Amino acid sequence: MDKIIDLRSDTVTLPSPAMKAAIQSAVLGDDVFEEDPTINELERKVAALLQFDKALFVPSGTMSNLIAVLVHCGRGSEAIVGDRSHTFIYEAGGISTMGGVHSYQIPNLDDGSMDTDRIRAAIRDDNVHFPVTRLICLENTHNMCFGTPLKPGFIRETVDIARENNLRIHVDGARLFNAAAAQKVPAAELVDSVDSVSVCLSKGLSAPVGSLLCGSSEFIYHARRYRKTLGGGMRQAGVLAAAGIVALDEMIPRLEEDHNNARILADGLAQMKGIHIRLDQVHTNLVFFNLDSYRIEPHELVIQMEKRGVRFLQTGPNRFRMVTHYGIEQDDIVYSLEQLAHLV
Numbered sequence: 001m002d003k004i005i006d007l008r009s010d011t012v013t014l015p016s017p018a019m020k021a022a023i024q025s026a027v028l029g030d031d032v033f034e035e036d037p038t039i040n041e042l043e044r045k046v047a048a049l050l051q052f053d054k055a056l057f058v059p060s061g062t063m064s065n066l067i068a069v070l071v072h073c074g075r076g077s078e079a080i081v082g083d084r085s086h087t088f089i090y091e092a093g094g095i096s097t098m099g100g101v102h103s104y105q106i107p108n109l110d111d112g113s114m115d116t117d118r119i120r121a122a123i124r125d126d127n128v129h130f131p132v133t134r135l136i137c138l139e140n141t142h143n144m145c146f147g148t149p150l151k152p153g154f155i156r157e158t159v160d161i162a163r164e165n166n167l168r169i170h171v172d173g174a175r176l177f178n179a180a181a182a183q184k185v186p187a188a189e190l191v192d193s194v195d196s197v198s199v200c201l202s203k204g205l206s207a208p209v210g211s212l213l214c215g216s217s218e219f220i221y222h223a224r225r226y227r228k229t230l231g232g233g234m235r236q237a238g239v240l241a242a243a244g245i246v247a248l249d250e251m252i253p254r255l256e257e258d259h260n261n262a263r264i265l266a267d268g269l270a271q272m273k274g275i276h277i278r279l280d281q282v283h284t285n286l287v288f289f290n291l292d293s294y295r296i297e298p299h300e301l302v303i304q305m306e307k308r309g310v311r312f313l314q315t316g317p318n319r320f321r322m323v324t325h326y327g328i329e330q331d332d333i334v335y336s337l338e339q340l341a342h343l344v
């Protein structure tokens with residue numbers, strides 16, 4: 001086995017040859033002084049792409065979401081979040097521990113949305129007993145809801161609720177470009193009336209490090225200070241931005257390939273007797289499935305597949321996730337399906 005087919009996540013992607021070349025030749029400066037030309041170029045490029053005043057380069061999606069909540073909310077205020085959202089589950093409770101922001105969790109529906117009546121009902125009245133509602137957070141695509149792109153109608157209705165109630169809206173768009181590719185619309189259209197969005201370079205776009213937080217000039221002014229507070233002010237960070245610039249040009253146009261591979265994978269899984277998969281829940285590059293028969297124990301399946309050179313995640317007692325990404329070719333999908341068929 002010479003090649004490991006690593007389907008655990010799109011975060012395992014390695015920089016392309018063009019990214020490595022760009023890193024080598026990047027023009028650098030001190031970004032805390034706002035003097036790194038490559039960082040400045042990346043920030044301008046992403047702001048223009050998503051049609052925001054400004055963008056800020058930050059080390060991770062987690063820090064990006066935290067900064068957004070810190071800017072939009074004050075201590076003792078409340079942010080409405082989905083109960084399967086990355087911010088609620090996977091960011092170590094940062095909005096509470098670092099920001100003193102209370103979260104109001106609303107159940108996510110399987111399409112990544114939330115019942116808009118429940119969003120309305122969650123907004124607090126002005127009463128000394130209550131925290132003050134300031135923010136609604138959305139996630140697009142929705143990681144724990146099968147990588148589903150949010151429906152434009154849901155986004156529009158949530159924006160209306162926010163405007164009526166003087167709330168802000170932040171979008172965790174770690175995989176926003178996957179949503180745009182799946183729905184065949186420009187990414188800017190998916191965030192055209194929200195207050196801030198965070199996009200990751202290090203997921204499907206395959207850059208080594210970094211996210212961009214976008215918003216108004218005033219929002220980014222405050223975000224820059226919080227980035228410093230959190231220790232995210234980096235110096236010659238243009239070495240990272242150089243790869244990010246290439247990532248935008250090179251990787252956004254090929255996300256559809258990942259989605260096609262995910263579809264081939266899902267169709268193959270659906271044809272296997274021992275596997276249960278909801279094909280209607282495969283929209284982008286994330287594929288979830290269960291074992292239907294117990295010819296093999298769930299944890300044993302992962303071990304046996306690893307021996308055959310295929311890695312993926314067990315995400316529950318009988319639940320698995322495979323993610324397609326740059327570096328995974330159609331042949332790899334065919335090979336993975338063949339090996340799986342032997343075991344289930």
Ligand SMILES: *Cc1c(COP(=O)(O)O)cnc(C)c1O
Binds near residue numbers: 142174203
């Ligand atoms: C990965 C991810 C993040 C966080 O990104 P990191 O760079 O790993 O901190 C945030 N939101 C979603 C939906 C993600 O998938």
